[in-house]
Amino acid sequence: MIELIEAKRDGEEHSEEDVRHLISSYVSGEMPDYQMAAWLMAAYLRGLSSAETAWLTTAMAESGRMVDLSAVPGVILDKHSTGGVGDKTTLVLAPLVASCGVPVAKMSGRGLGHTGGTLDKLESIPGFSVTMEQDALVRQLQDIGMVVTAQSEDVDPADKKMYALRDVTGTVRSIPLIVASIISKKVAGCANAIVLDVKVGSGAFMKTEDEARALAHELQRVGELLGRKVVCVMTDMSQPLGRAVGNSVEVCEAIRTLKGQGPPDLTELCLALGAKMLVLGGVADDERIGRDLLLDSIAEGRALATFSAWVAAQGGDANVAENPALLPLAEYATVVTAPRGGYVTGFDAEGVGRAAMLLGAGRETKEADIDLGAGLVLEAKIGDAIAEGAPLATLYASDAGLFESAQERLLASIMIGDDEPEPPVLFHEV
Template identity: 50%
Template sequence: MRAVDIIEKKRDGIELSRQEIEYFVRGYTNGEIPDYQAAAWAMAVLLKGMTAEETTFLTLAMANSGEKLDLSHVVDIAVDKHSSGGVGDKTSIVVVPLVRACGLPVGKMSGHGLGFSGGTLDKLESIPGFRTNLSKDEFLHQLGTLGMVLSGQSLDLAPADGKFYALRDVTGTVQSIPLIASSIMSKKIAAGAQAIVLDVKVGHGAFMKTLDEARELAALMVSIGDLSGRDVAAVLSDMNQPLGQAVGNALEMKEAILTLRGEGPADFWAHCLEISSQMLVLGKRAETIEKARAMAQEALMTGQGLEYLRRLVDVQGGDVSYVDHPEKLPQAPIESMITAPVNGYLHEVNARLVGEAAVLLGAGRSKKGEEIDLAVGISVLVKVGDYVEVGQPLFLVHARDETTLNLAAEQLSAASVIADQPKAPLPLFYGLVSSD
C-alpha cells in the first residue's frame, strides 16, 4: 500500500477502504507519511468529500491513535457534551452539575479558548485553586465517586487529530466537513462516554455560518456516533448574537453561578435547559424531553444544581467561597458604558465582533498558550429585536486600561446595527438531529 495511491484514489472521488484510511492515519501519525502528502490528501477530501462510512473509519483510526478511556467499569453510563464554540457560551458550567443532580454521571474534557471563542477551562480557572489538569486516574476516580468531572485533556487522546488539525490550519482545508466531524468525534470517542450531546452553533460567531452547513455537520457526526456504537444527538443553536450577557472569563463564571441560583439571563437558562434535557434523555434518565425538562427545572429550583457545582469546585481544589460569593471573582478596574447613538430596533448584535472586542481587552488568546486577563470582558445588555432609544446602554465594557478600552469600544460600535423597521427576535434553536 502506498500513500500516493490513496491520495490519487480520493482525488478521483473513489471511496477509500477502512484499511487504506487506517494505513494513511497511522503513517502520518508516526512520521512515515510526510506533511506534503497529508496536505494533498486533505485537499482531496475537501474537494471530493467522504461518505459517512469513510468518515467513521477516519474517526476511529484517529481515536485509536492514542490512549482511550473506558468508563464502563466506573459508571453504568456516562454522558458528554460538546459545543462547537461560541461567544458567551458558558453552558458546561451549568449543565454538568445540573445533569449530575438529576442522577446522570457526566465525564467531560474541555479546552482553553483560542481566538474569539472562549474556553470553559479559562472560566473555571477564575476560581482560585481550581485544577483542570487531572490525571487519567484522578479523572476516573472522581467520575466514580462524585459522578462528574470537568477537566482538561491531560491524556494523549487522538494524537493523530492534533497532527491533522495543525496541518489543516495552514493548508486551507479547515472547512472540510468530514475532517471537522472526524476531529470532534475522534476525541469524544477516545474520552469514553457512551452518550454524547453536540451543540452545533450557527451564525456570525460560529464556525458554521449557514444552517445547511451546520445541519450537514450535525448529521455526519450523529451518523459517526451510530456507526461507532455511541448514542449521539446534535442540537442546532443560534450564535449570531452572544449567548446570555457575559462575555469574558470571570464575568461568565459569575453568570453561570447566578443561573444556577435561578437569576441568570432568560436566553442562557433556556439554552442550558435544552442541552440538559437532551443529555438526560440520551443518558436514559428520562423517557421524554418533557420529563427531562421537569427534572432539570426541579434540580435548579431545589438548589441541587448549585450544590453540585460547589462539590465540583471543592473536589478539584477550588475555593468554594467564590461560588457562594461570586462578587469575589476577579473584577476589572475600569468600566465604561457604550450607548445607542439613535432610536430604533436592533437588527444585529454581531457575536463575532463582540468576541473579537473581548480579545482586544485581553479576555482571549490570539495564539496558543498566551496569557489572558480573567477579569476583563463585556456585558451585552441588549438582544436582536429590542427597541432602544438614544443614550440607552448597549454594552458595559470591563477593561484593564484606557488603551484596550478604546480598541474594544471601536470594535463594539460596529457590532450593533440599529434600524427604523421592527426586527423579530432570533430563535435560540433551529432543530435537533438524531438517529431516531
C-alpha cells in the same frame, strides 16, 4: 503513502485498512507533514463517505490512550458545542445534569479567535486545575458525577497533529474532517452518549443553516455508525448567548443561571439540552419529565451544590458559588452607550467576540496569554428598546487604553433600527 494520496485525489474511496494505515503512519512519523497535507487537501476537495469518516474517526481515537471509564456505572454523557460567543453552556449544563444522577465526562478546549474556551473560563476560578490523571478522573466521576478536563497529550494525538496541519493548509472547513476531529475525541473519552450543539449564525463557525445542518447530519450519522447514542441540535448564534462575554464574567453568569437567575436564552438552552441528556441517561422517560427534574434541581439548590463540589474537587475555591466577587475582574470599566434610540435589531456576534478579544479576553494565536478578568457584559439584546445615550454594554480591561478600539468594534457590531424586530429563534430545525 503516495498511492493513498493519488486515490483520494482521483475521488476513489479508501478501505478501512487504508485509513488505519494512513493514521498510524502519520502518528508514528513515518508519513511526513507534506504528504498528510496533500492527503488533507485531496479529502477536502473530494470529500469522504460516511464510512470513510467513521473509519478515520476510529483510527484517530485509537491513535493514543483511550480513557477507561468502565468502573463508572450507567450511561456516561458528553456534550459538545461547535463554539460561539458567550457560550458558557457547559458550566451550567454539566453540574445541572450530574445533579440529576447522570454522569457527565467532558474534555474541553481553550478559546481561539472570537470563540471562547471552557478551560479558560474554568481557570478564572482561583485554584481550579483543568489537568487530571486517569485515576483521579474516575474517582471524581464516581464521587460527584461529573468531570471537565483538558485533553491530555496521549489522548487522540492524531487529532492534535492533523488539526495543527489543517489550520495552516486551508483544510479546516471540511465537514468530514470536522466530524472526525469532534467525534474521535468523544470516542477516546469513552462517553457512550453524546449531545451535539451545532451553532449557526454570525458568531458561529457555520454561518448558514445549510452548512450547519449538513454538519449536524454527518455528526449524527458517524456517531451512530460508531455505536454511540447521539442527539444533534442546531441553535442560534446570531447574537451572543446570555449577556456576558469573557472568562470570569461568564462564570459569574453561569452561577446566576444555576441559581435560577440567569438570562432567558441561556436558561432555556440548558434546560432543553439537559432534558435530552436525562432521557439519553435513562433517568427521564421523556423531555418534559427531564425538564421538570432539572427545574427541581435548580429550585432545591442541588445544581449549585454540584457546581461547588466540582470546583472543590478540581482544586478551585468553591466559595465563588456564593460569592462571585472572589472571581477576578479587570481593574478598569467603562460603559458603552447607544448612539441613537430605537430597537436593537441585530448583532454581528463575531464582532462582539472580537471586541472582547481587544479587551484581552481572547487570544489570536494558541500561544497568546489572556486576561481572565477582562470581557464585556451586554445591557441590551435583540428586540430590546433603547434610548439614545442608554447603556449598551459594560467593558472590563486591565489597561484603559484598550477601551477605544474595543468600543469602536462593539458599536460596529450592534444594529439599532426604528422597527421592533422579531425575536431570534433559539432552536433551528435539524
